[in-house]
Amino acid sequence: MQHRSHINFPQTLIHSQVKMAEGDLKLLGTWPSPFVLRIKMVLQQKGLSYEYLEQDLKNKGELLLKHNPIYKKIPILIHGDRSICESLVILQYIDENWSDIGPPLLPADPYERAMARFWAAYIDEKFVGSFWGILKAATEEAKAEKIADSFGVLQQLEGVFKKCSAGTGKGFFGGDTIGFIDVTLGSQLSWIKAVEKISGVKLLDKTKIPLLMEWEKRFLAIDFVKNTLPNVEKVVEYGRLLQATTWKVTPAK
Amino acid sequence: MVASYEVRLFGMWASPAVRRVEWALQLKGIEYEYIEEDLSNKSSSLLEYNPINKQVPVLVHDGKPIVESLVILEYIDETWKDKPILPVDPHERAKARFWATFVDVKCREEARKAFHMEGEEKENSIENLQVQLKALDEELEGKKFFSGDHIGYTDLVVGWMAFWLGVAEEAAGFKANHEAKFPHFARWIKDFLQEPVIKENLPPREKTVEFFCAFRQLGGCGKMNQK
Numbered sequence: 001m002q003h004r005s006h007i008n009f010p011q012t013l014i015h016s017q018v019k020m021a022e023g024d025l026k027l028l029g030t031w032p033s034p035f036v037l038r039i040k041m042v043l044q045q046k047g048l049s050y051e052y053l054e055q056d057l058k059n060k061g062e063l064l065l066k067h068n069p070i071y072k073k074i075p076i077l078i079h080g081d082r083s084i085c086e087s088l089v090i091l092q093y094i095d096e097n098w099s100d101i102g103p104p105l106l107p108a109d110p111y112e113r114a115m116a117r118f119w120a121a122y123i124d125e126k127f128v129g130s131f132w133g134i135l136k137a138a139t140e141e142a143k144a145e146k147i148a149d150s151f152g153v154l155q156q157l158e159g160v161f162k163k164c165s166a167g168t169g170k171g172f173f174g175g176d177t178i179g180f181i182d183v184t185l186g187s188q189l190s191w192i193k194a195v196e197k198i199s200g201v202k203l204l205d206k207t208k209i210p211l212l213m214e215w216e217k218r219f220l221a222i223d224f225v226k227n228t229l230p231n232v233e234k235v236v237e238y239g240r241l242l243q244a245t246t247w248k249v250t251p252a253k
Numbered sequence: 254m255v256a257s258y259e260v261r262l263f264g265m266w267a268s269p270a271v272r273r274v275e276w277a278l279q280l281k282g283i284e285y286e287y288i289e290e291d292l293s294n295k296s297s298s299l300l301e302y303n304p305i306n307k308q309v310p311v312l313v314h315d316g317k318p319i320v321e322s323l324v325i326l327e328y329i330d331e332t333w334k335d336k337p338i339l340p341v342d343p344h345e346r347a348k349a350r351f352w353a354t355f356v357d358v359k360c361r362e363e364a365r366k367a368f369h370m371e372g373e374e375k376e377n378s379i380e381n382l383q384v385q386l387k388a389l390d391e392e393l394e395g396k397k398f399f400s401g402d403h404i405g406y407t408d409l410v411v412g413w414m415a416f417w418l419g420v421a422e423e424a425a426g427f428k429a430n431h432e433a434k435f436p437h438f439a440r441w442i443k444d445f446l447q448e449p450v451i452k453e454n455l456p457p458r459e460k461t462v463e464f465f466c467a468f469r470q471l472g473g474c475g476k477m478n479q480k
Binding site: 070079082084085086088089090092093096097110111113114117118121122156 | 305314317319320321323324325327328331332343344346347350351354355388
């Protein structure tokens with residue numbers, strides 16, 4: 001009988017410490033944003049040094065407004081005199097601009113790349129709509145609907161992981177190393193757990209999504225993931241604040 | 254030369270997202286079979302190939318389905334490397350992708366609201382759309398096309414605004430895209446629609462206006478079943 005748990009996925013070896021000063025790299029973000037967290041993960045995976053600048057979205061600074069005048073949002077990657085906005089666009093920029101260092105974020109095969117792009121966009125759409133929807137729900141019915149949607153999303157992703165890893169025994173959506181789907185989903189983990197705590201619903205249930213839960217363990221074991229994901233209690237506090245102030249939702253007990 | 258029917262495209266005649274895929278296939282000289290879908294009575298093939306969104310376009314290559322028009326465009330460019338539609342430089346590619354989500358998410362949302370709504374909401378959307386048109390207009394300064402001297406990915410993606418925006422304006426009785434306000438954009442529209450691949454692959458205007466009118470009368474359903 002083969003036990004997978006003791007197999008050393010080479011992730012920690014590959015991203016070892018080739019810190020390259022790639023000129024002027026700045027990342028503008030906010031600490032809870034999954035869209036920012038995924039950029040941090042990938043920059044670290046590639047071994048690229050960068051300056052992180054925490055932004056105050058209630059009082060947007062000059063740098064933010066200059067480099068993202070259209071959306072005025074984060075994350076923004078500033079590379080020398082270049083500005084790159086939109087997290088999935090930034091990830092692909094990093095992957096393409098530094099294609100010769102570190103593991104690739106997107107697979108080589110065009111069909112698999114298409115699948116990675118599709119599922120990453122799906123995750124982001126559903127995350128905002130369904131998972132955050134649980135926190136934003138004004139009624140019990142609305143909440144129940146969003147909870148059902150969220151379970152559906154996780155089931156869907158369980159199926160995707162099963163397909164990705166079928167017969168290969170690979171530990172991540174991206175194969176031996178984390179890839180596009182891994183960071184897109186993985187950057188949401190603190191929020192998913194915060195949603196669980198605030199709403200009292202167990203979403204990350206290993207009886208329902210066993211493969212994903214195993215994936216989660218492996219993902220969280222990676223050093224730069226551990227260093228990047230924010231503390232869940234802090235996110236819970238922030239989530240409750242958003243409910244009270246921005247979304248004006250009185251959470252039911 | 255690709256053998257016939259190795260590439261199949263499920264589409265709907267009025268859909269801009271479908272046309273942009275056709276434009277890309279034709280620019281690259283890829284032969285494909287086109288299958289028209291009745292979106293009120295979707296085929297079992299469509300539902301099998303796109304169970305998640307059940308939408309067009311769906312590109313099927315060697316039996317493998319690819320959905321979402323922007324994903325399809327990149328797939329096409331990466332699979333058939335002749336006559337690339339995306340730039341080579343990573344920063345230029347990032348800019349192209351940025352504009353793609355800008356027009357497909359932001360502009361489309363405002364156009365959709367201006368199309369379906371009335372009164373103050375309609376006016377607000379028109380205003381927002383004009384701010385977006387200004388950004389596009391400025392981007393075109395000093396350039397013939399978004400992609401440079403020749404049409405490329407960004408032009409194909411913004412392409413819905415060269416034709417379908419005008420159709421929507423006519424069908425819903427509003428005007429956002431004033432030539433005088435956005436002269437570079439107006440010039441781009443003229444040049445874009447003259448390109449042979451585009452010119453020869455547009456739906457008939459009157460029929461499309463009729464379709465949009467009928468669609469609007471159904472009311473409240475927001476999106477066409479296309480992405």
